[in-house]
Amino acid sequence: MTRVPSSIQYLSTLEELxxxxxxxxxxxxxxxxxxxxxxxxxxxxxxxxxNFPEILEPMEHLWFxxxxxxxxxxxxxxIENLIGLQKLLLPMCDHFEFVFSTCNNLKRxxxxxxxxxxxxxxxxxxxxxxxxxxxxxxxxxxxxxxLEDLTCLSSVEWLDLHGNKFEGVPTSIKHLSKxxxxxxxxxxxxxxxxxxxxxxxxxxxxxxxxxxxxxxxxAVLVEGWDRHHAFDQDEMFLFVNCQKLDLNARxxxxxxxxxxxxxxxxxxxxKDHNSVLxxxxxxxxxxxxxxxxxxCSIKMKxxxxxxxxDFLGFALCVAHASxxxxxxxxxxxxxxxxGGGQEFNFSRPFHDSRKxxxxxxxxxxxxxxxxxxNKCLNRQVKEMGEDWCCNVTEASFRITAxxxxxxxxxxxxxxxxxxxxxxxxxxxxxxxxxxLLKQRDRTEELGQAACSAVVSxxxxxxxxxxxxxxxxxxxxxx
Numbered sequence: 001m002t003r004v005p006s007s008i009q010y011l012s013t014l015e016e017l018x019x020x021x022x023x024x025x026x027x028x029x030x031x032x033x034x035x036x037x038x039x040x041x042x043x044x045x046x047x048x049x050x051n052f053p054e055i056l057e058p059m060e061h062l063w064f065x066x067x068x069x070x071x072x073x074x075x076x077x078x079i080e081n082l083i084g085l086q087k088l089l090l091p092m093c094d095h096f097e098f099v100f101s102t103c104n105n106l107k108r109x110x111x112x113x114x115x116x117x118x119x120x121x122x123x124x125x126x127x128x129x130x131x132x133x134x135x136x137x138x139x140x141x142x143x144x145x146x147l148e149d150l151t152c153l154s155s156v157e158w159l160d161l162h163g164n165k166f167e168g169v170p171t172s173i174k175h176l177s178k179x180x181x182x183x184x185x186x187x188x189x190x191x192x193x194x195x196x197x198x199x200x201x202x203x204x205x206x207x208x209x210x211x212x213x214x215x216x217x218x219a220v221l222v223e224g225w226d227r228h229h230a231f232d233q234d235e236m237f238l239f240v241n242c243q244k245l246d247l248n249a250r251x252x253x254x255x256x257x258x259x260x261x262x263x264x265x266x267x268x269x270x271k272d273h274n275s276v277l278x279x280x281x282x283x284x285x286x287x288x289x290x291x292x293x294x295x296c297s298i299k300m301k302x303x304x305x306x307x308x309x310d311f312l313g314f315a316l317c318v319a320h321a322s323x324x325x326x327x328x329x330x331x332x333x334x335x336x337x338x339g340g341g342q343e344f345n346f347s348r349p350f351h352d353s354r355k356x357x358x359x360x361x362x363x364x365x366x367x368x369x370x371x372x373x374n375k376c377l378n379r380q381v382k383e384m385g386e387d388w389c390c391n392v393t394e395a396s397f398r399i400t401a402x403x404x405x406x407x408x409x410x411x412x413x414x415x416x417x418x419x420x421x422x423x424x425x426x427x428x429x430x431x432x433x434x435x436l437l438k439q440r441d442r443t444e445e446l447g448q449a450a451c452s453a454v455v456s457x458x459x460x461x462x463x464x465x466x467x468x469x470x471x472x473x474x475x476x477x478x
Contacts, residue, residue, distance in 0.1 A: 002026050002048075009034040015061075021045035033057045033081070044068035044089070055081040063087065063108070071095050080105035091115040091137070106130060113137040115160070131155060139163050139183070151175055161187065162204065168192045174220055184208065185238075198224025201233065206240035214239075214249040221259045222427055234350075235260065239280035241365050253280050254369070258288060261373040262423045265312035275350060275374045282319075282369035289317045289414030296410035297398040307389040310420035313378030317414035318370040318399055331400040334377060338391040344384055346377050349402060367411070373418075 002024050008014075009031035016039060019025060025046045030053045032038075039061050043049055049070040055078045062082050066089040073095045083105050090096055096117045109130050114120060120141040136156050140163035150172045153159070157178050162185040169184065171194040179197050183204040184190060192213040193205065198220040205211065237260070239245065239253060257278040264276045285292055291300050316332070334346040350372075381389060397415055 004028050004032075006031045008032065011035065013037055016040040018042045019046060023047055025049050027051050028053045030054050030056060033059055035059070036061065038062050040064040042066045043070060046070050050095075052076060052079070054078045057081065058083050060084045065089070068092055068113075073097055082106065083108070085109055087111040089113045090117060093117050095119065107132060109133055111135040114141060115139045116141070118142040134158065134178075136160070146170055148172065154178070157181070159183070163187065165189045169194055171195065173197065174217075195220055198227060201235045203237045205242060206238050208239075208242050210244055211239075211242045212244045212246050212249065214245065214252050216252040217256050218259060221256065221263065225263060225427065234274050235264065235276040237278045240368065242281060243365055245281055250280060250282055253278065254282075254286050254371075257371045258286070259427075261315050261371065262312075262418070262426070264373055264375065265315075265378070265418050266420065266423055274376075275372065277350070277373075278371040279368055281366050283367045285317045285319055285369065285412060285414040286371075289315070289416045291415040292412055294412050296400065296413065297396065298413045298415055299394065299396040300415065302393055302395055305390075306417060307381075307386065307392065308419075312418040312420055312423075313373065313375070313381070314395075314397075315416040315418055316372040316397060316399070317416070318372070318410060319412040319414075320364070320368055320370060320409045321411050322364045322366045322368075329402045331402055332372070332374065332377075333398040333400070335396045336381065336389075336392045337394040338388060339393045340391070342388070344381065344388075344392075346380055348374060348376060350374075364409075 001022055003026060004019070006029040008029065012035070014035050015037055017035075018040075020042050021044070023046070025043070026048050027050070028043075032041075032053055033055045034057065036059065038059065041062060041064070044066045045068065047069060049067070050072060052067070052072060052075055054076050058081045061084055063084050063086040065082065065085060065087070068089050069092045072090070072093055074097060085106055086108050088109060088111070091113050092115070094117070096114070097119045110132050112130065112133060112135070115137045116139070118141060120138070120143060133153065133155055135158040136153065137160040139160045143161070143164040143166055146161075146166050146169060148170045150170055153176055155178060156176060158181045159176075159179060160181075160183045162183045164184075164187050166187065167189050168191060173179070173182075174195045174197050176197050177199055179199055181202040182196070182200060184193075185204040185206045185208065187208050189210060190205075190208045191210050193211070193215060195215045196203065196217045198217070200217075237253075237257065245253075260278070261276050264274075291298065293299075314334075329350065331347060331349050334344075336344040395415075397413060399410060399413065401409065
């Protein structure tokens with residue numbers, strides 16, 4: 001079949017039309033617009049399809065249009081008569097050159113996939129018309145430059161730019177206050193990353209071979225400190241195999257990582273099962289991880305009074321060597337012992353959430369540092385109750401790579417006990433309200449009397465005569 005007959009207009013109640021992989025199909029009749037109840041139109045894999053018909057009448061119900069792997073070069077201006085269109089898919093259209101000449105009526109479009117449209121070369125200013133666009137895939141589009149003013153993408157939550165040829169990302173990206181996920185991985189020409197928005201939860205920058213500079217996002221992170229995350233997913237910031245990162249860039253990544261972990265630990269809400277993970281080239285565990293041990297496990301004595309009202313949880317840091325080793329898939333095992341023979345054991349596998357991963361990116365070209373925080377662990381510890389936790393004297397942590405027979409790639413582990421007071425000292429004007437809310441919730445859970453006892457105990461041993469933190473917060477190795 002090379003053409004669809006014009007008589008298709010008489011299928012007046014048709015809701016879905018699938019012509020997938022019709023290799024000889026070249027066009028559709030203009031009468032297609034008379035299918036007033038049509039909701040989904042799929043032409044993916046129609047490799048000879050070149051010309052989308054003029055849409056002479058408004059189509060209110062068509063919300064899904066797939067033209068993937070067709071030979072289409074452009075869309076007619078009358079495409080704006082698809083006033084109900086929400087998802088437009090054009091991946092792997094090698095001949096497609098630009099999006100639209102006009103698109104003012106596509107107010108409902110929320111997903112635009114142009115992945116693999118290698119003739120685009122640059123972002124179109126016409127994207128400004130998509131006021132409700134949430135997902136934009138421009139991966140592998142041969143893009144060499146990006147619009148300086150990205151505020152036209154103010155509604156975008158998910159932006160995929162991986163596999164392109166641009167050298168930098170405009171500083172205006174920090175104003176994309178709804179952006180949750182950004183993928184610039186495999187951008188082989190990328191040399192710098194600017195300050196990023198505080199809304200960002202997942203950043204993929206792996207295998208950017210020329211990346212040298214990464215700006216600190218501290219200012220926007222502090223400014224958006226009280227902002228709750230949009231989705232119930234793990235947070236990931238991956239700089240795997242970015243070998244040219246300079247010292248300042250690595251320091252910025254680690255400093256931002258500390259802020260992100262603190263923010264996740266302080267944040268109230270329903271995301272208690274989620275994690276924060278940061279991975280980038282490096283050899284040394286950051287100084288704020290006060291407890292360290294060689295190898296893939298660590299056992300330590302916990303100080304008296306370690307479990308208190310402002311205890312936020314444990315953060316983990318792994319220094320792992322270059323190897324055929326993917327520490328984005330690992331098992332975390334934790335054991336707490338109260339000295340009386342009772343133990344609390346926690347085990348959680350963590351899997352890489354990326355669906356489109358190059359197997360080569362799992363090979364580490366150099367030593368890397370992985371930082372990890374899991375709210376599920378901390379919630380389960382607190383659910384054991386104050387009386388039990390206050391008697392815990394010993395903790396052990398072990399990390400196991402899921403796809404390796406041994407863990408020789410793990411060189412060193414670091415553990416940090418997180419407390420609200422540490423956050424307040426670093427960001428006093430942004431975290432006080434959070435601490436008060438945290439105390440209120442703990443009061444409701446443990447009872448006013450128990451919390452008062454904890455507060456009294458902390459006040460009695462929190463500082464020495466010189467005003468320094470007491471030794472009760474220091475960790476002893478076994």
